[in-house]
Amino acid sequence: MADTKGKESAAKDAKPLPFASTIEKIKDKMLQITEGKRMGADLLFMNTYMASLALASASRPEIFAYSSNRKEYISAKYITKVDTLVKKWSYSYSEALSIVAERTTNPTLQSMLNRYANAIESGVPDDDFLKNELSTVKSVYRSQVEQGLELLKKWGDAYIAMLLSGTVIAVTMMVSIAIYAPAGLDSTLNMSYGIILCICVFGNVLMYQSVPDDPKTHGLKDRTSKEQQTIHAMERIIVPLTILSVVVLGLLGVSAALIFLLVGVLMAPMGIIGFIDDSNITLRDSDFSTFIRSLGSVMGGQGTTAVYALNTIDKKSLIALEPLVDSVYSKMNLGLDDKQVWDKFIGESGSNYIYKYINIYLDTVTLGGPPEPIGTVVGSSMLEMVLLREKKDMHARSFIVLLAPMHMAMAGIFVALYRIMVVLTGSVAQMMDKFQAAQNAAGTSAGSGGGISAGAVLGGGMTMFTNFPEKEMGAFVVYTLTIITASNIIAARIVGGGDRYMYYFYTALFCSLTGMILLVGPLVVGLFFSPEALQNMAKAGGTT
Numbered sequence: 001m002a003d004t005k006g007k008e009s010a011a012k013d014a015k016p017l018p019f020a021s022t023i024e025k026i027k028d029k030m031l032q033i034t035e036g037k038r039m040g041a042d043l044l045f046m047n048t049y050m051a052s053l054a055l056a057s058a059s060r061p062e063i064f065a066y067s068s069n070r071k072e073y074i075s076a077k078y079i080t081k082v083d084t085l086v087k088k089w090s091y092s093y094s095e096a097l098s099i100v101a102e103r104t105t106n107p108t109l110q111s112m113l114n115r116y117a118n119a120i121e122s123g124v125p126d127d128d129f130l131k132n133e134l135s136t137v138k139s140v141y142r143s144q145v146e147q148g149l150e151l152l153k154k155w156g157d158a159y160i161a162m163l164l165s166g167t168v169i170a171v172t173m174m175v176s177i178a179i180y181a182p183a184g185l186d187s188t189l190n191m192s193y194g195i196i197l198c199i200c201v202f203g204n205v206l207m208y209q210s211v212p213d214d215p216k217t218h219g220l221k222d223r224t225s226k227e228q229q230t231i232h233a234m235e236r237i238i239v240p241l242t243i244l245s246v247v248v249l250g251l252l253g254v255s256a257a258l259i260f261l262l263v264g265v266l267m268a269p270m271g272i273i274g275f276i277d278d279s280n281i282t283l284r285d286s287d288f289s290t291f292i293r294s295l296g297s298v299m300g301g302q303g304t305t306a307v308y309a310l311n312t313i314d315k316k317s318l319i320a321l322e323p324l325v326d327s328v329y330s331k332m333n334l335g336l337d338d339k340q341v342w343d344k345f346i347g348e349s350g351s352n353y354i355y356k357y358i359n360i361y362l363d364t365v366t367l368g369g370p371p372e373p374i375g376t377v378v379g380s381s382m383l384e385m386v387l388l389r390e391k392k393d394m395h396a397r398s399f400i401v402l403l404a405p406m407h408m409a410m411a412g413i414f415v416a417l418y419r420i421m422v423v424l425t426g427s428v429a430q431m432m433d434k435f436q437a438a439q440n441a442a443g444t445s446a447g448s449g450g451g452i453s454a455g456a457v458l459g460g461g462m463t464m465f466t467n468f469p470e471k472e473m474g475a476f477v478v479y480t481l482t483i484i485t486a487s488n489i490i491a492a493r494i495v496g497g498g499d500r501y502m503y504y505f506y507t508a509l510f511c512s513l514t515g516m517i518l519l520v521g522p523l524v525v526g527l528f529f530s531p532e533a534l535q536n537m538a539k540a541g542g543t544t
Helices: 002-013 020-055 060-068 076-089 093-102 107-121 126-180 185-210 226-252 256-302 306-312 322-333 338-349 352-366 371-442 454-458 460-465 470-496 501-528 531-543
Strands: none
Touching: 020 060, 020 107, 020 126, 020 352, 020 371, 060 076, 060 126, 076 093, 076 107, 093 107, 107 126, 126 185, 126 371, 126 470, 185 470, 226 256, 226 501, 256 306, 256 352, 256 371, 256 470, 256 501, 306 322, 322 338, 338 352, 352 371, 371 470, 371 501, 470 501
16 A cells, blocks of 8 residues: 555656746757857867877877867767767767767758768878868858857847837837826836837847857866956855845835945956956967967977976067966976876966867877977967957957947936926926916916916916826836846847856946936936926916
8 A cells, every 4th residue: 555655656756847848948949059159169179189189190099089088078979979889889980970960950060070971981081181170160160250240240239229229119108108197007117118128138139149159268166267266255245245235225215326336336346356357368368379389399399398398488478378387387397297287277377268278289299299280280279269259359349338338328318308207297286286376365267267277377288297107107217227237238248258257347337337327317407407497487488
């Protein structure tokens, strides 16, 4: 009996979760999109590694075995499948490559596997094929990045235009509510939220698909740069503190301007440190191509070990890398383990490119490969990626430089119009109350011929501005600006790239701008648009 109950409970537990298949499909689709964005750069890494192995006179089984062990490459799992089919199922390399290519959804990887299979069938030596394939992959990657940058320029301009259109829609709804005071206010505001949210999501998705993926940091947990260590230590305190502060201040009814400014101030230290680290990584990557070429040339030309080569190469051109290279040399000169020294160099650099390419160089040279040709191959691939990154960064800077003032302009227009509506409706209501009180005191009715009605003095259209829902529209302004601010933070991170700490930088930037507009906007509007000025205008109109 107990066994039966146990089986029944186990059967119940084995039931699939609701929408489990849908969730899995979404995960698979997201994985395909992520792999597709990263595959171009990943294949350049992998082909550089395989070409370097061929220069080290590695056999075909060694090339596939070593490549499949590089788990930091996305394409390594496909190489592992090929290696498994050959070693465990006795397929030839040509057949295994063709089988894996048929089951691959990424067209770039599929094309590369098919070309390799055809080359093996044709009897082309691996070193010749991999050398030519590396050139092909460079051209394909360059074309993909340049196409992505062209799309980025178009979608970046389209995103800003769509966001401005969303702001115009929100402003139009605000004016319409002030004039007509519709009964279904909540549905009108929700429709505006939905329109702006759809515009923001649509624009960010389009830019995410078009922008070439470029992870700058290596993502190693045990070894990081000094700036990354500082950020990781700070975010454990600042991020929870920021979330708690926003919740508490929101419940206490503190001004939204102060909340935005507080978030900007709290995020600013991590954002600034992250920006410094991002800039340092860019400079280190630019120096690394020269460094690895020089290291290979000295090691190959003089037949020396790495420690002597590090002492010989000219470090004057390695402005950003010089402290790290000096650290490597001093540790090696003391007789410390080479692998641990280079691992520390990778960690302190914080760079994804350095992490990938220095391992390619060290692995293949350790296998007995010639340092000079391998250094040339690695440096050439690195230089290709660095130059394309510089082009991408140029477009990203122009987009962010345009996005920040546009954000201020949209927020400023929105806040200024709201304050004008508040002042206008308040002044109209006060003037109508005064006229009504004056009429009642004189004992005249609003429709008598001897008296002056409030509607006649103010004009029939002005009576439509007396039912403006100030509280609801104030919340509408804050919620709309929150959506736009969050969208611009995400858009800047998508286009600018970098590690997740760049979110802190853009959060500090755009939240500070939003808070300043919410704080300063009403003061500026008050200088040029006051109730007294409107009352004086009404009196002047009444006397004439």
